[in-house]
Amino acid sequence: MDINVKRDGRRSIVEVVGDIDLYSSPALRETVLDLFRKRGQKNVIVNLSNVDYIDSSGVASLVEGLQEAGKRSARFMLVGLQEGPRRVLELTLLLNVFEIHSTEEDALQA
Amino acid sequence: MTPNLQTRGGNGADSRALPHLLGNEPIIAVRGLEVAYGNRYVLRGVDLDVYPGETMVILGASGSGKSTLLRHIEGLGKPSSGTIMVKGVDICSASRKELKNVRRAMGVSFQSAAMFNSMTVGDNVALPLREHTNLAESTIRLMTKMKLQQVGLSGVEDLYPSQLSGGMRKRASVARALAMDPEILLFDEPSAGLDPIIAAGIDELILHLKKAFKMTIVIVTHEMQSAFLIADRMCMLYQGEILAVGTVDEIRNHRHPHIRRFVDRAANRFDKSDHSYLTGFES
Numbered sequence: 372m373d374i375n376v377k378r379d380g381r382r383s384i385v386e387v388v389g390d391i392d393l394y395s396s397p398a399l400r401e402t403v404l405d406l407f408r409k410r411g412q413k414n415v416i417v418n419l420s421n422v423d424y425i426d427s428s429g430v431a432s433l434v435e436g437l438q439e440a441g442k443r444s445a446r447f448m449l450v451g452l453q454e455g456p457r458r459v460l461e462l463t464l465l466l467n468v469f470e471i472h473s474t475e476e477d478a479l480q481a
Numbered sequence: 482m483t484p485n486l487q488t489r490g491g492n493g494a495d496s497r498a499l500p501h502l503l504g505n506e507p508i509i510a511v512r513g514l515e516v517a518y519g520n521r522y523v524l525r526g527v528d529l530d531v532y533p534g535e536t537m538v539i540l541g542a543s544g545s546g547k548s549t550l551l552r553h554i555e556g557l558g559k560p561s562s563g564t565i566m567v568k569g570v571d572i573c574s575a576s577r578k579e580l581k582n583v584r585r586a587m588g589v590s591f592q593s594a595a596m597f598n599s600m601t602v603g604d605n606v607a608l609p610l611r612e613h614t615n616l617a618e619s620t621i622r623l624m625t626k627m628k629l630q631q632v633g634l635s636g637v638e639d640l641y642p643s644q645l646s647g648g649m650r651k652r653a654s655v656a657r658a659l660a661m662d663p664e665i666l667l668f669d670e671p672s673a674g675l676d677p678i679i680a681a682g683i684d685e686l687i688l689h690l691k692k693a694f695k696m697t698i699v700i701v702t703h704e705m706q707s708a709f710l711i712a713d714r715m716c717m718l719y720q721g722e723i724l725a726v727g728t729v730d731e732i733r734n735h736r737h738p739h740i741r742r743f744v745d746r747a748a749n750r751f752d753k754s755d756h757s758y759l760t761g762f763e764s
Binding site for chain 2: 392393394396397400426427428430431432434435462463464
């Protein structure tokens with residue numbers, strides 16, 4: 372899994388490429404939490420358009436991002452959700468918990 | 482690989498893989514498995530394919546070898562001969578590292594639930610994650626809650642196993658088996674010792690897991706009602722050999738006398754005139 376972060380002021384886009392699983396999810400978690408805790412970001416958008424698989428550790432990492440955003444009155448959004456990850460979020464009853472947009476542009480305008 | 486066609490006992494039933502699984506490689510392929518303890522053979526020449534996403538129920542009377550077969554699929558036994566390929570790795574000859582990797586793909590729910598009574602339910606579920614991953618503790622706690630929610634046990638993570646009912650303990654053991662997001666879930670007698678209502682709840686849970694996560698599930702049981710409900714295909718073991726492998730309807734309508742007795746829940750006939758145990762006494 373590769374992670375690329377684009378920062379623009381207090382807004383960041385985290386692009387993830389590859390599977391998010393037990394081995395790769397800690398890196399995603401650390402990236403997202405650092406953006407809130409160390410960089411003071413107010414908007415973090417995670418782009419999952421190149422992620423076909425996410426396991427429950429990946430979902431838990433996203434939930435931690437959401438919780439951290441909540442503590443700081445910041446926003447945490449997901450974009451480009453593919454069928455597999457969408458299904459996992461549905462099954463874990465978390466699909467409606469996240470703010471989800473189709474594209475980065477949609478998320479930026481929201 | 483050609484799907485298996487092992488039907489013995491001859492009613493012409495076709496035990497090939499289900500149509501939607503044709504063309505897939507089996508995720509579990511057992512070939513010529515023999516397990517013997519001294520001179521006593523528990524399994525003799527067992528061949529079995531399990532395809533990704535299917536639920537295979539292994540049926541058989543007590544002592545037929547079904548739990549032994551499951552234990553060997555888990556990699557917990559050394560067979561006398563034969564191979565067991567799981568995800569392309571022969572677990573009978575695999576290195577410890579290979580075996581560890583294969584086991585990560587498998588979740589096991591034991592007959593007895595096998596919870597650690599000195600640990601909370603949450604700690605029991607989290608145990609494989611703490612043992613086998615480097616996930617942060619906060620991630621593990623969240624995952625534990627998610628797994629317990631998936632088996633209908635939200636909010637019990639701080640309780641101890643002794644504070645749960647038998648059915649809840651079984652569900653908690655399934656949550657632990659799910660902890661690592663396994664591709665293959667193995668159940669040994671999931672309904673054993675449970676009342677019919679709780680057993681039906683476990684069946685529902687298995688159906689939910691199958692539908693929701695498209696898991697490959699292997700279940701050992703002798704509960705026919707449950708087996709017919711949850712199976713895609715069934716394998717009937719008798720005295721260590723496979724009598725038949727087939728779909729639910731194929732097994733339900735099979736004409737082999739032992740399978741008929743099993744399906745019809747008919748008792749074995751005993752020879753009441755057999756007094757051979759009296760031989761050897763002086764009159």
